[in-house]
Amino acid sequence: MRYLYLILTLLFYSYAATAQTGEDSLKKKPVEVPEEPLVPLVEQPLRITNFSPFFSLHVDSSLNYKFLFNEDPKRYYWYLKDAPAGFKLDKDDGVITFKSNKSLFLSGRLKYDKEYPVVFGVQNLSNPTDKLDTTLKVTFYSTDIIYPRIKPTVVSPVTIVEGNKLSFNVLCEPGNFPIEKILLTSDVSIGKYKLPQTCDDSFEWTPPYDFANDKDPNKEKVVTLVFIGSTNFNFSDTAKVKVIVKDGLDYDLANSEYHIADSSMRRWLRTLKITFVGIDKKLRKTKGTRTAFDISTTSATASSPILISIKKDKDIGKIMPGVGAVLVPIREATAPAKTAEQNQATLLRSNIKRLDYVLSDNQASGDRDPLIASKTNTLKTELRQSQIQLIDVPTEVYDDMSDEQLDKYINSRKVQRKYRLR
Numbered sequence: 001m002r003y004l005y006l007i008l009t010l011l012f013y014s015y016a017a018t019a020q021t022g023e024d025s026l027k028k029k030p031v032e033v034p035e036e037p038l039v040p041l042v043e044q045p046l047r048i049t050n051f052s053p054f055f056s057l058h059v060d061s062s063l064n065y066k067f068l069f070n071e072d073p074k075r076y077y078w079y080l081k082d083a084p085a086g087f088k089l090d091k092d093d094g095v096i097t098f099k100s101n102k103s104l105f106l107s108g109r110l111k112y113d114k115e116y117p118v119v120f121g122v123q124n125l126s127n128p129t130d131k132l133d134t135t136l137k138v139t140f141y142s143t144d145i146i147y148p149r150i151k152p153t154v155v156s157p158v159t160i161v162e163g164n165k166l167s168f169n170v171l172c173e174p175g176n177f178p179i180e181k182i183l184l185t186s187d188v189s190i191g192k193y194k195l196p197q198t199c200d201d202s203f204e205w206t207p208p209y210d211f212a213n214d215k216d217p218n219k220e221k222v223v224t225l226v227f228i229g230s231t232n233f234n235f236s237d238t239a240k241v242k243v244i245v246k247d248g249l250d251y252d253l254a255n256s257e258y259h260i261a262d263s264s265m266r267r268w269l270r271t272l273k274i275t276f277v278g279i280d281k282k283l284r285k286t287k288g289t290r291t292a293f294d295i296s297t298t299s300a301t302a303s304s305p306i307l308i309s310i311k312k313d314k315d316i317g318k319i320m321p322g323v324g325a326v327l328v329p330i331r332e333a334t335a336p337a338k339t340a341e342q343n344q345a346t347l348l349r350s351n352i353k354r355l356d357y358v359l360s361d362n363q364a365s366g367d368r369d370p371l372i373a374s375k376t377n378t379l380k381t382e383l384r385q386s387q388i389q390l391i392d393v394p395t396e397v398y399d400d401m402s403d404e405q406l407d408k409y410i411n412s413r414k415v416q417r418k419y420r421l422r
Contacts, residue, residue: 001052006132009316010273011026012256019406020288021422022311023251028053033118036134044067044070045250046070046071046121046122046130046131046132047069047070047132048067048068048069048132048134049068049069049070050066050067050068051067051136052065053136053137053140054136054138054139055136055137055138056138056139056141057098057138057140057141058100058140058141058142058143059100059102059105059112059140059141059142059144060100060142061100062097062098062099062100063096063097063098063138064095064096064097065095065096065097066093066094066095066096067094067095067096067122068094069094069122069132073092073093073094075124075125075126076122076123076124076125077091077092077122077123077125078090078092078093078094078120078121078122079091079093079121079122079123080096080118080119080120081119081120081121081133082117082118082119083116083118083120084109084110084116084118084120085104085109085110086098086101086110086139087118089120092376094122094157095184096118096120096140096364102376105140105142105174106174108174110140110175111140111174111178112140112141112142112174112175112176112177112178113139113140113141113176113177113178114139114140114178115137115138115139116134116137116138116139117135117137118136118137118138119133119134119135119137120134120135120136120297121133121134130266130267134138141176142176144176145176145177146174146175146176147171147237148174148176148177148178148179148229148231148235148237149173149175149235149237150171150172150173150179150182150199150202150227150228150229150237150238150239150301151170151171151172151173151239152168152169152170152171152203152227152239152241153168153169153170153171154168154241156240156241157222157241157242157243157244158241158242158243158244159243159244159245159246160207160244160245160246161245161246161247161248162207162208162209162210162212162245162246162247162248162249162250163204163207163208163209163212163248163249163250163251164206164207164248165204165206166203166204166205166206166207166243167202167203167204167205168202168241169196169200169201169202169203170182170196170199170201170202170203170204170227170229170239171199171200172199172229173409175231177231177232177233177235178199178231179199179228179229179230179231179237180198180230180231181230182195182196182197182198182199182201182227182228182229183195183227183228183229184203184225184226184228184288185225185226185228186223186224186225186226187223187224188221188222188223188224190205190207190223192205192206196227197404199229199252203225203227207245207248208394209248209249209250209253211245212245212246212247212248213247214247214396216247219246219247220242220244220245220246220249221244221245222242222243222245223242223243224240224242225240225241225242225243225339226238226239226240227239227240239261249370249372249373251368251372254372254373254376255294255364255367255372257376258375258376258379259373260365261376261379261380261383262359262364263280263377264360264379264383265355265359265379265382265383266359268355268383268386268387269352269355269356269359270403270406271395272348272351272352272355272395273394273396273406273407273410274401274406275348275393275395276345276348276349277406277409277410279341279344279348280345280398281343281413282341283342283345285342345419346419347389347390347393348390348393349410349415349419351386351389351390352381352410354386355382355383355386358378358379358382360381362375362378362379363375
């Protein structure tokens, strides 16, 4: 019995020791919780957290908007690259502002119902590559009714000469809606003109030389140009320009006609000079022949014998005609006096002198000589009159003398003394 008690006592103390050991082990060894795997941190890109891509502003309102981004504002600054007139951006806090000013719209620097891009961004102060560029759009509108106007840059009426280019710009005053199209009408048909496609574009037109004629009053033709500008909502505005086109001179054609008249005059003048030289040489030859006969007549008369006839009822001592008297009819038959040729030569030389003066007095002063038309008419008139006056003079055309030789012959002392004007 005693042994049983001893065994039970040992078992009790053994169980108690085991329980105490278990409690101690539980206290010393906490329960292990499995750790979650570490996730690497990813750097977020720079971005504006409250970005608004579009603003619509009334003309009488103002804008005050602060942009926020996902970084420390102290290490960044804001900048404005491109924006309409009146926009400002604070570089420290990113506040964009716009103060309404109607003068911007009246001057045309800003327009209604047109999208304006605003380019801005933010950048790191220490890292130039750490930056963000972006763009928003702004549109202005107005509740007031403002009609657009079309205005040419010239004051009507405009005077222009044929052949000169008419050029002016067609401007537009802005309204609620801009002018999109420009059309042109006129009371007289015109061609080859440049029509302005948009506002501030130019209109160009060169009137042809046959646009105005002698039948028009004062040789002027009046054209009324009507410019019609229209908007997208079919509102239109018109502007009229009165153009007075004066009859002008086509210098290309006038110079061509002048050169033709000048060449014709010079050819005719050379023909007259050649004819004069030929007639004058014939007159000199005839004069020489008659002079030789006159000398022979004088010599024969001085040596002719005196015949005395002694007959009843006749005079005594009558002088008989000698050989010199016989030579007179022979001289007239051989070298008759050329009175007609002498008159022709005198007429030719007077025409030559007159045409020389006309040709010299009507020389063109250049390609843009304003009197070239009258000079051409003068040359034509003088040439026609000379040809009519000398219609009975047989002109000769041969080319064995140069112009210098002809002028030297005509201006020689003998010719001047013989054909001088009295």
